[in-house]
Structures are given as structure tokens and as C-alpha cells.
Amino acid sequence: MAAVYKLSSLSSSTSSLSGQSYNHFSLNPRPICSLQCKSSPFTEKHSIERYQRDHWLYKNQLESSSCSCSLPFDKESIRENDIALQLPELKKLLQVLKEKRGTFGKDGEKCGPGNVYLVGTGPGDPELLTLKAVKVIQKADLLLYDRLVSNDVLDLVGPDARLLYVGKTAGYHSRTQEEIHELLLSFAEAGATVVRLKGGDPLVFGRGGEEMDFLQLQGIQVKVIPGITAASGITAELGIPLTHRGVANSVRFLTGHSRKGGTDPLFVAENAADPDSTLVVYMGLATLPFLASKLMHHGLPANTPAAAVERGTTPQQRVVFAELKDLADEIASAELISPTLIIIGKVVALSPFWPHSSKEASYLVEVVQKT
Numbered sequence: 001m002a003a004v005y006k007l008s009s010l011s012s013s014t015s016s017l018s019g020q021s022y023n024h025f026s027l028n029p030r031p032i033c034s035l036q037c038k039s040s041p042f043t044e045k046h047s048i049e050r051y052q053r054d055h056w057l058y059k060n061q062l063e064s065s066s067c068s069c070s071l072p073f074d075k076e077s078i079r080e081n082d083i084a085l086q087l088p089e090l091k092k093l094l095q096v097l098k099e100k101r102g103t104f105g106k107d108g109e110k111c112g113p114g115n116v117y118l119v120g121t122g123p124g125d126p127e128l129l130t131l132k133a134v135k136v137i138q139k140a141d142l143l144l145y146d147r148l149v150s151n152d153v154l155d156l157v158g159p160d161a162r163l164l165y166v167g168k169t170a171g172y173h174s175r176t177q178e179e180i181h182e183l184l185l186s187f188a189e190a191g192a193t194v195v196r197l198k199g200g201d202p203l204v205f206g207r208g209g210e211e212m213d214f215l216q217l218q219g220i221q222v223k224v225i226p227g228i229t230a231a232s233g234i235t236a237e238l239g240i241p242l243t244h245r246g247v248a249n250s251v252r253f254l255t256g257h258s259r260k261g262g263t264d265p266l267f268v269a270e271n272a273a274d275p276d277s278t279l280v281v282y283m284g285l286a287t288l289p290f291l292a293s294k295l296m297h298h299g300l301p302a303n304t305p306a307a308a309v310e311r312g313t314t315p316q317q318r319v320v321f322a323e324l325k326d327l328a329d330e331i332a333s334a335e336l337i338s339p340t341l342i343i344i345g346k347v348v349a350l351s352p353f354w355p356h357s358s359k360e361a362s363y364l365v366e367v368v369q370k371t
Contacts, residue, residue, distance in 0.1 A: 041124050041150045041314035042199075042339070043167060049151050053163050057086045079174060086164070090183075093162060094190050097141070101191035114141070114192045116184055116215055118202040120227015123341075125313040126152040128228045136225060140195040142187050144180065146206075148199030148339055150314065169338070177207060181214045188220045199339075201229040205255050205282050229253075230341050231280040234312035238319065240343060240351045248278045248347045256284025256291070256342075269294035275301060278345035285340050289328040295344070296324065305348035305356070310336040321348070321355050 043050050051058065117136045122128035129137075137143070138158045145154065147167030157163060164183070166175040175183070180196075187194045202208030202224060212222045231253055235242055242251040252272055272279055273295045284291065288308075296302050302325035310318040322330040324344060331340070348354060 039316070041152070041311055041316055043145065043147050043149060043151065043154070043165060050165050053154060054165055056162060057089045057164070082174065090164075093142070094186060097187065097190040097192050112191075113220055114188045114190070114194060116188050116211075116220055116222045117193070117195045117225060118208045118212060118222060119195055119197050119225045120201040120203075120206070120229070121149045121153045121197055121199055122228040123200055123230040123233040123313045124148075124150040124152075124311065125233070126150065126156065128233055128313065129153065129156075130225065130227070133225050133227065136195055137197070139193060141192040143195045143197055144183060145197040146199055149197045150199075153197070177210065181211060184211060184215060185218055185220065188215065198227070199230075200233075201227045204229045204231075204253065230282065230312060230339075231343075234309050234341050235280075235343060237313050237317070238307065238309070238351050238353055240307070241347050242278050242280070244347050244350060247276075247350070248345055249276050250274075251278040251280065254279060254281045254284070254291075256281050256287040270298045273298035273300040275299075275304065275346065278343065278347050281342040281344070283338070284342050285331065285336065285338060288331065288342060292324055292328055300324065300344075304344060305346060305354060306342065306344045307348050307351070308336055308340050308342050310340045312339075312341055319353070321351075321353065323356070 040047065043053075117140070119133050119136055121133065134156060137153075137156050140158065140161050142162045142164065143157060144164050144166045147165075147169060154163065166180050166183070168174065184194055184196060196202070196208075196211060198206040198208060200206060203226070208224065212224065215222050231242065231251070241248075243249065254268060254272065269291055279295075281288070281291065295304075302323065304324040306322055306324045306327045308320045308322075308327060308331050310316075318334070318336060320327070320330050320334050320336060327342070327344075349356070
């Protein structure tokens with residue numbers, strides 16, 4: 001298997017691309033850490049960074065315990081144990097906020113509920129945050145954050161704020177969606193400024209719409225601060241235009257997950273197999289073999305350029321370039337892990353990093369110039 005390297009910069013020379021046909025390609029000769037390396041730009045469910053960041057939820061219990069957090073191995077038991085540890089401190093915080101709210105209302109003015117902000121943090125690079133997002137993050141009382149909010153973004157949180165991890169990974173949800181709804185509601189009703197941090201954009205496969213609907217029905221004001229969704233941030237990093245005159249006249253965002261699970265949720269493949277469109281698949285590692293097969297069955301050429309990007313825009317970014325027919329095998333060979341974004345379409349060949357023959361990209365550019 002060819003080595004996999006990270007792409008560190010778009011400014012590197014690309015003059016040697018012509019005629020090369022590597023499946024895994026980078027202009028940076030320095031390899032990143034192996035998959036066994038524990039370092040991650042994101043918040044893993046049991047990472048040291050998470051427990052240090054959320055220490056206020058566990059400090060008293062761990063100090064009074066004679067053992068060193070010997071949690072059972074069953075995932076559901078771990079989850080229930082974790083929530084049990086958190087509940088006393090969450091109740092204390094709620095009480096403090098309610099008392100603070102009562103103090104401010106002594107003059108007879110009725111204090112209304114706090115605001116909830118749904119904030120998109122982008123694909124991982126903290127410099128891709130909006131100024132508005134930074135301001136809200138720094139003034140929050142409580143922040144509920146997902147797994148794909150990067151550690152660098154969380155470093156921007158104000159010193160007096162409280163952080164609560166509510167991330168989800170395959171087979172392990174630290175909180176159900178209903179529990180997240182109730183947490184947001186409880187703290188907003190207590191008068192807190194609550195920030196819900198989501199990787200990418202909160203309204204692009206982030207379930208932000210569900211949280212917004214629930215809270216608004218309860219009379220809570222919700223403000224959405226958009227983030228750069230992974231499709232835009234990662235393709236920009238690689239120099240892949242999502243649309244390009246004469247090459248791709250539309251772009252479609254697809255999810256690799258179905259609401260009820262299963263191995264083949266991508267029933268949209270028949271309508272998505274358009275050679276003049278760009279397809280971006282979120283959360284699609286497990287279902288890509290089925291999707292690729294369906295797309296080709298419905299007419300998308302097997303040699304359609306494609307890319308898979310693991311942990312895009314972060315220092316740990318890894319990229320696999322391949323034609324559609326080979327992409328699933330190359331991803332498996334490279335052992336890419338979640339989060340990985342998949343881009344399928346002729347525009348991938350316009351990237352300066354596309355390692356295959358440059359003839360197709362040159363032809364595409366020539367067609368555009370003549371249009």
C-alpha cells in the first residue's frame with residue numbers, strides 16, 4: 001500500500017503532477033502520525049481533553065472515589081454511569097442560575113428566559129470561524145458541544161463558561177437527541193445564555209433544525225449562527241470548485257446515514273447520478289461501496305474523479321484521490337476513519353492535487369474557455 005500523507009499547503013509546486021497516477025497523493029513528504037496515534041483535532045468520547053475541559057462535572061465525584069474511574073465496558077453502562085456523575089453538578093448549576101435570575105428580578109421586572117444560539121464551528125480549522133460565532137462563544141454561560149467541534153475552537157471559550165459534551169459516534173451517543181433538547185430548554189428557562197456548538201453548519205446534517213423547532217415551540221428564542229460546512233471548507237482547501245462553468249452546474253449534499261440505520265440508505269442514487277453535478281457525501285464511509293455501485297449502475301461513469309478527505313482542514317488531514325470505481329477500495333486500503341468527507345464529480349480533476357493524468361483537467365478547462 002502506498003503511504004498516505006497530509007496535504008499541508010496549496011502553495012506547493014504542482015508542476016510534477018502531469019503523468020502521475022498515484023491513488024494516495026500529497027505534496028508534503030512528511031507523514032502524519034499513524035492511526036494508532038491518540039492525537040485528534042476533535043473531541044473523542046473518552047479523551048483526556050474532554051475530561052479536563054468538563055472537569056467541573058466530575059471533580060467532586062472523582063475526588064471522593066477511592067478508585068480511578070473504573071467504568072464497565074458495556075457502552076450503555078458507560079453512558080448511564082457518565083450521566084449519573086454529571087447530574088449533581090448540572091442541578092447545582094441550574095440552581096445557581098435560577099438564584100441569579102431571581103436576584104436580578106427584585107425590582108419587579110420579570111426576567112425572561114435566556115437565548116439559545118445554534119453555532120456552526122466549521123470543519124475544524126479555528127480560523128474558519130465567523131467573528132459572530134467567536135463573540136457568542138466567549139459570552140456563553142453554558143456550551144453543549146459535539147464530537148466534531150475541534151479542540152482549538154473550544155480553547156476560545158470564556159473562563160467562566162461551563163462546557164458539556166453531548167457528542168455522538170457510531171454505536172455511542174453520550175446523550176440522546178431528546179436529552180439534548182431537555183438540557184437546552186432547562187438552562188434557557190433558567191435564564192442562561194446557552195450555546196449549542198456544532199461542527200460545520202448547524203443546519204446541514206447537524207439536526208439544528210430539530211433543536212430549533214423544539215425550543216421555539218417552548219417559547220425559547222433561538223438564533224442561528226451559520227458555519228462553513230465541511231463541503232465548502234474542505235473543497236476550498238483542496239482547490240476543488242463545487243461548481244464550475246461548463247463542468248458542474250449544480251452541487252448536491254448527501255448523507256450516508258439513514259434515520260433508521262441499515263447499510264443501504266442511499267436511495268437517492270438514481271437521481272444523483274448526474275455527470276454534470278458535484279456530489280458531496282457526509283458520514284458516508286460505511287455506505288460508500290453501495291453508493292458508488294448504485295451511481296455507476298445508474299449511469300455515472302466509473303472513471304469519475306473522486307476524493308475522500310479525513311479530518312479536513314486540520315493538521316491531521318489525510319486525502320485519498322481515486323476514480324469512482326476504485327475509491328472504496330482505496331479508502332479501505334488507507335484505513336481512513338471518521339470524519340471523512342467524500343467528493344464525487346469532474347470538478348475533482350480541477351484540483352492542483354489531482355494525481356492522475358492531467359489530460360482530463362486540461363480538456364475541461366479548454367471546454368470552459370471556449371464556452
